[in-house]
Amino acid sequence: MSLLEVEAIDTFYGRSQVLFGMNLAIAAGEVVTLMGRNGMGKTTTIRSIMGLTPAARGKIRFRGEDIRSLPSYRVAKVGLGLVPEGRQIFPNLSVKENLIATAANRNGASQPWTYERVVELFPRLAERANNMGNQLSGGEQQMLAVGRALMTNPHLLILDEATEGLAPLIRLEIWNCLERLKQTGQSILVVDKNVEALTRLANRHYVIEKGRVVWQGDSEALRAAPDIRHRYLGI
Amino acid sequence: MLLLLFEQFLNGLQIGLLLFLLAAGLTLVFGIMDLVNLAHGSLYMMGAYFAAVFTQWTGNFFLGALLALPAGALLGIVVEVIALRTLYTRDHLDQVLATFGLILFFNEFARVVFGAGGMAIELPSWLEGQVMVMPGLPYPSFRFLIIVVGLACAGFLYLLVQKTRLGMLIRAGASNREMVGALGIDIKLLFTLVFGLGSALAALAGLMSGPITTVQIGMGDNILILALVVIVIGGIGSIRGAFIAAIAIGVIDTMGRAFLPNMLGTVLNPSDAGTLAQALSSMLIYILMAAVLVLRPAGLFPAPGR
Numbered sequence: 001m002s003l004l005e006v007e008a009i010d011t012f013y014g015r016s017q018v019l020f021g022m023n024l025a026i027a028a029g030e031v032v033t034l035m036g037r038n039g040m041g042k043t044t045t046i047r048s049i050m051g052l053t054p055a056a057r058g059k060i061r062f063r064g065e066d067i068r069s070l071p072s073y074r075v076a077k078v079g080l081g082l083v084p085e086g087r088q089i090f091p092n093l094s095v096k097e098n099l100i101a102t103a104a105n106r107n108g109a110s111q112p113w114t115y116e117r118v119v120e121l122f123p124r125l126a127e128r129a130n131n132m133g134n135q136l137s138g139g140e141q142q143m144l145a146v147g148r149a150l151m152t153n154p155h156l157l158i159l160d161e162a163t164e165g166l167a168p169l170i171r172l173e174i175w176n177c178l179e180r181l182k183q184t185g186q187s188i189l190v191v192d193k194n195v196e197a198l199t200r201l202a203n204r205h206y207v208i209e210k211g212r213v214v215w216q217g218d219s220e221a222l223r224a225a226p227d228i229r230h231r232y233l234g235i
Numbered sequence: 236m237l238l239l240l241f242e243q244f245l246n247g248l249q250i251g252l253l254l255f256l257l258a259a260g261l262t263l264v265f266g267i268m269d270l271v272n273l274a275h276g277s278l279y280m281m282g283a284y285f286a287a288v289f290t291q292w293t294g295n296f297f298l299g300a301l302l303a304l305p306a307g308a309l310l311g312i313v314v315e316v317i318a319l320r321t322l323y324t325r326d327h328l329d330q331v332l333a334t335f336g337l338i339l340f341f342n343e344f345a346r347v348v349f350g351a352g353g354m355a356i357e358l359p360s361w362l363e364g365q366v367m368v369m370p371g372l373p374y375p376s377f378r379f380l381i382i383v384v385g386l387a388c389a390g391f392l393y394l395l396v397q398k399t400r401l402g403m404l405i406r407a408g409a410s411n412r413e414m415v416g417a418l419g420i421d422i423k424l425l426f427t428l429v430f431g432l433g434s435a436l437a438a439l440a441g442l443m444s445g446p447i448t449t450v451q452i453g454m455g456d457n458i459l460i461l462a463l464v465v466i467v468i469g470g471i472g473s474i475r476g477a478f479i480a481a482i483a484i485g486v487i488d489t490m491g492r493a494f495l496p497n498m499l500g501t502v503l504n505p506s507d508a509g510t511l512a513q514a515l516s517s518m519l520i521y522i523l524m525a526a527v528l529v530l531r532p533a534g535l536f537p538a539p540g541r
Contacts, residue, residue, distance in 0.1 A: 050417055052413065052417060071416070071421075072413075072416045072417045073416045073417070073418075073419055073420055073421045073422065075417075076416075076417055076418055076419035077419045081418075082417050082418070084414065084417070088411055088414045090406070090407040090410050090411060090414070091410055092406050092407075092409070092410050093403055093406055093407055093410075097403045097406075098407075100400065100403070101400060101403035101404055101407050102404070102407075102415065102418035102419060102420055104419055106419070148418065149418070152418055152419055
């Protein structure tokens with residue numbers, strides 16, 4: 001059974017429609033990507049799933065439960081952990097406070113993420129534990145955002161623009177971290193522009209244009225489809 | 236002279252701490268939910284009335300105060316759930332109009348229920364006397380108690396906001412409400428709790444000023460203006476800013492009224508000095524606010540992310 005099923009959702013900002021029958025499915029333990037040029041609806045898809053910009057029509061089910069019209073805090077509670085675009089670290093909380101303020105283990109994970117485990121994953125955060133959120137570099141902020149989401153012990157981790165604006169070495173560290181999370185069986189939905197890294201990391205891919213899926217397949221199929229990469233991703 | 240100065244400082248501190256209790260709730264509500272709540276002064280008034288009624292009923296000021304605090308918190312929660320929730324998404328003008336309506340409602344409500352005459356709160360006899368705060372300086376016991384309680388509340392709020400998870404969520408909510416929700420926190424519930432806490436603090440301020448001024452209709456209206464000045468100077472959403480600004484305003488206002496006439500009297504003739512001092516001392520805090528707004532438009536300690 002799918003962990004997350006998104007079926008034919010339409011989402012609007014005011015009167016302008018952004019998603020036109022968007023579809024998406026993720027199985028437990030899978031790493032799935034969402035690709036497409038800017039403004040095609042990747043972030044809106046994630047906002048719809050999270051209940052931040054609710055979809056007007058269609059179905060969104062998580063572990064069989066209808067979550068389309070739930071407020072975002074209830075969506076988070078059923079087990080979705082968001083690493084948002086622009087990181088959105090709380091600037092007036094320390095690194096440690098950012099991690100523990102919203103921490104929870106609502107679904108009774110047997111080996112829950114704790115502060116200790118997160119700083120083991122990102123040792124840089126331990127060095128910065130007492131710094132305020134707005135004193136961090138972009139890479140540190142992204143590590144913190146990933147750690148903050150993990151501390152809610154989600155069934156599905158969602159990353160919007162996982163490595164945007166980061167230095168190459170930091171990117172590598174984020175990709176390695178996601179690889180390690182995948183090894184532990186963490187399901188992940190990731191948006192990014194780095195097709196190479198995504199092809200190595202993920203099981204399956206969705207390419208979207210103008211608010212709908214125009215191509216989907218596994219990494220092998222994506223490698224074998226240079227025309228798709230050229231036409232929809234601009235590479 | 237030094238004793239007089241110190242006594243006036245204590246008076247200013249006492250008024251400042253009352254202001255702080257009122258401003259703390261106001262600044263949290265404004266900071267987190269972006270809601271301008273003019274009716275906060277009504278919660279102050281209702282707290283005083285609750286204390287007056289409960290004190291008459293139990294015959295003991297402390298029992299009365301102890302009952303008035305949860306009553307004030309409960310009233311705040313009811314007001315929030317019934318009236319204010321619908322206002323969060325509206326613009327500030329709508330909020331001002333609606334909560335101004337609440338002021339009129341509560342003033343009329345008090346007139347109908349408690350009568351137009353106002354009520355006195357009777358203190359126990361041991362609080363009617365004076366304590367020696369230092370050799371040669373007796374100070375009214377009850378005013379001294381207000382200072383102690385006010386400082387204790389400030390300490391409690393500091394610990395709550397800086398050291399607890401609830402406090403972290405309050406601060407996080409002040410900087411990025413949407414993200415707090417997306418991480419699984421029911422921000423509406425959080426806000427109702429914060430509002431209840433703010434109402435209890437307003438009620439505490441009201442019931443402590445009741446024995447000094449008598450409890451009357453509209454008693455919250457003037458002090459609300461001062462509390463708004465406090466949160467503008469301190470920075471909206473900042474407890475620390477509210478604390479510092481409230482004490483500064485209390486002390487400056489009191490000192491100005493006490494010493495300006497004499498100071499001006501040394502350079503002007505007495506009647507001019509008196510007139511000018513009266514005018515100046517009532518303007519001092521607004522001059523301070525204007526200066527702060529020019530130099531730091533977001534206040535002294537703005538909450539980040541706003």
